[in-house]
Amino acid sequence: MDAAKLSSLRRHLASYLPADLLDRVWEGGFCVQRQPSFRLNTLRLGLGLGPGPGPGLRPEASSGESRRSGQGGGGGQGAGAGQMGGRGAAARSLLGAFASLWGGASAPSVADAARPSGGAEALEAEAREVVRQLLEGFGLDPSTPVEACPYLPAARLLPAACAPHVRVGGPAKDLPPLKAGSAYFMGLSSMLPTLALMAPHPGAGAPGAPAHAPAGGGSSGGSSRGRGMVPRAGAGARGGGREGAPGLRVLDLCAAPGGKTALLADLLGGAAGGSIVAVDASWPRLQRMRYNLERLLPEPGDSAGGSGEPPGPHASVSGWDAPAASHSANRRMWQYGCVTAVHADGTRLEVDPHTGQPLVTGNRQRTAHVRHRVGGFGGGDGGLYGVGALYDRVLVDAPCTGLGRLQLLRPEDTWPDGWDEQAGRRAAIRQRMLLRRAAALVRPGGTIVYSTCTLDPQENEMVVAWLLGEVEGIRLVEPLLPMPMPATGPAPGPGATSTPPSEPGPGADCGPDGQAQPGASLAKPLPFATAPRRIDAARATHPATAAPPNPPSG
Numbered sequence: 001m002d003a004a005k006l007s008s009l010r011r012h013l014a015s016y017l018p019a020d021l022l023d024r025v026w027e028g029g030f031c032v033q034r035q036p037s038f039r040l041n042t043l044r045l046g047l048g049l050g051p052g053p054g055p056g057l058r059p060e061a062s063s064g065e066s067r068r069s070g071q072g073g074g075g076g077q078g079a080g081a082g083q084m085g086g087r088g089a090a091a092r093s094l095l096g097a098f099a100s101l102w103g104g105a106s107a108p109s110v111a112d113a114a115r116p117s118g119g120a121e122a123l124e125a126e127a128r129e130v131v132r133q134l135l136e137g138f139g140l141d142p143s144t145p146v147e148a149c150p151y152l153p154a155a156r157l158l159p160a161a162c163a164p165h166v167r168v169g170g171p172a173k174d175l176p177p178l179k180a181g182s183a184y185f186m187g188l189s190s191m192l193p194t195l196a197l198m199a200p201h202p203g204a205g206a207p208g209a210p211a212h213a214p215a216g217g218g219s220s221g222g223s224s225r226g227r228g229m230v231p232r233a234g235a236g237a238r239g240g241g242r243e244g245a246p247g248l249r250v251l252d253l254c255a256a257p258g259g260k261t262a263l264l265a266d267l268l269g270g271a272a273g274g275s276i277v278a279v280d281a282s283w284p285r286l287q288r289m290r291y292n293l294e295r296l297l298p299e300p301g302d303s304a305g306g307s308g309e310p311p312g313p314h315a316s317v318s319g320w321d322a323p324a325a326s327h328s329a330n331r332r333m334w335q336y337g338c339v340t341a342v343h344a345d346g347t348r349l350e351v352d353p354h355t356g357q358p359l360v361t362g363n364r365q366r367t368a369h370v371r372h373r374v375g376g377f378g379g380g381d382g383g384l385y386g387v388g389a390l391y392d393r394v395l396v397d398a399p400c401t402g403l404g405r406l407q408l409l410r411p412e413d414t415w416p417d418g419w420d421e422q423a424g425r426r427a428a429i430r431q432r433m434l435l436r437r438a439a440a441l442v443r444p445g446g447t448i449v450y451s452t453c454t455l456d457p458q459e460n461e462m463v464v465a466w467l468l469g470e471v472e473g474i475r476l477v478e479p480l481l482p483m484p485m486p487a488t489g490p491a492p493g494p495g496a497t498s499t500p501p502s503e504p505g506p507g508a509d510c511g512p513d514g515q516a517q518p519g520a521s522l523a524k525p526l527p528f529a530t531a532p533r534r535i536d537a538a539r540a541t542h543p544a545t546a547a548p549p550n551p552p553s554g
């Protein structure tokens with residue numbers, strides 16, 4: 001990058017980074033020191049979660065436990081899968097730490113989760129073997145200690161010496177555990193939006209029940225102001241006339257190459273746990289996602305849940321995750337297990353409100369018909385864009401300028417075309433449109449998580465602030481993550497025109513330098529750029545006169 005561009009980049013960063021941090025960034029050459037990490041793919045580790053642990057991943061009740069006992073490992077390919085009689089226990093071993101954060105009364109503590117027992121022992125042995133193969137593949141001593149990820153029990157931090165190997169397109173992709181799909185390299189911070197998305201909000205009803213009844217109807221279980229209309233546990237009502245629909249409906253609006261989608265599928269634990277519509281505007285990146293999902297998820301039709309059990313991860317859930325078009329018949333949509341991938345512009349995604357299928361046929365007539373038919377949900381004002389509010393959770397892992405991944409020593413990695421002062425403004429426009437679409441598609445009481453890998457407030461806080469001003473009934477909530485987070489992110493810099501959120505931002509920002517903030521109990525600095533913003537839609541509506549999003553000035 002030439003000197004003029006570098007100095008304009010520095011000016012830009014100085015508009016929101018504290019001077020001392022900026023100096024460190026500048027001298028150190030990195031905005032965020034990236035920690036190589038990977039997650040063990042629990043579906044491929046023979047865990048065979050079977051019926052999902054539920055939207056909140058709460059430990060199963062004892063009846064659920066006995067229903068699954070003695071099933072064997074199923075589904076996975078790893079050694080010891082068949083000996084895992086206590087799959088529920090193994091699942092809890094991996095997911096327990098997170099579940100305990102979410103308030104499951106009988107959830108094991110982090111310490112419990114780390115202690116192998118029963119089926120978990122086989123799982124641990126398998127995980128150790130995967131780690132050994134990876135270390136060996138990196139030319140390291142296979143006994144090199146590998147730390148657990150502080151917030152996802154199924155993830156591990158790799159020794160720093162592995163860093164050069166795990167670059168995108170690097171040789172690590174050919175290592176057997178990666179090829180087999182037992183492990184997946186993933187930035188530590190990349191896991192957080194997914195975890196925040198899947199966490200139940202305090203006050204939500206039973207897993208699977210909405211946090212809020214549909215607008216204009218539904219029983220009110222009563223709750224605190226702003227969180228109103230929490231249905232009684234087990235009421236079973238859902239927005240959009242979906243009573244009785246199994247599992248959680250998740251929309252991943254910027255999905256490719258699918259790292260978070262695969263983790264979502266893992267956390268859902270199977271079709272009984274839910275279905276994912278994964279959208280991306282880039283066909284080549286969707287192809288990459290297909291490759292990744294094929295590696296990471298069991299083949300559709302694999303009976304991961306075992307015979308006689310509720311559907312496994314890839315069983316079809318009628319009327320929802322069974323779009324008519326396979327990828328061979330329709331280039332724009334394909335299905336793999338519980339994931340329906342859609343090649344579409346997420347800012348314009350339309351969904352059939354009755355089947356949940358994305359409308360990507362380009363058939364205007366059909367779209368118009370649906371528009372006409374859908375009067376919106378609840379008060380009749382939600383169907384403005386021709387969709388019902390269908391999704392329980394929406395992830396907007398938005399395209400951004402990538403400033404959180406800035407590597408000044410290799411700026412071409414972040415900006416192949418060089419630094420561009422207008423990039424943030426352009427990105428913010430698209431981010432607003434994506435987020436607005438997410439708000440149109442989430443059901444009342446549903447949750448949106450917005451994340452980027454940039455530190456720029458005009459792409460983070462200001463985008464969220466814009467949405468709060470644009471869409472009624474949306475509010476910010478703390479992202480529930482298994483780690484303490486500071487209350488606010490970086491202050492908008494000079495020239496910021498959007499009002500920052502009136503509530504303190506539910507910042508999941510660790511320090512932009514990757515340092516855990518005061519109060520964090522992390523054993524070591526956590527490289528962290530992605531800032532999940534969790535948004536609850538108490539009543540997601542769009543004013544009929546919604547103007548296109550304005551670019552932030554400044």
Ligand SMILES: C[S@@+](CC[C@H](N)C(=O)[O-])C[C@H]1O[C@@H](n2cnc3c(N)ncnc32)[C@H](O)[C@@H]1O
Nearest residue numbers: 254255256257258259260280281282345346397
């Ligand atoms: C940060 S990446 C997503 C990474 C992905 N969530 C993962 O975990 O692997 C952003 C993605 O948004 C996609 N994208 C950009 N504009 C889009 C749009 N208008 N609609 C849908 N996807 C879009 C890009 O193609 C890119 O794949």
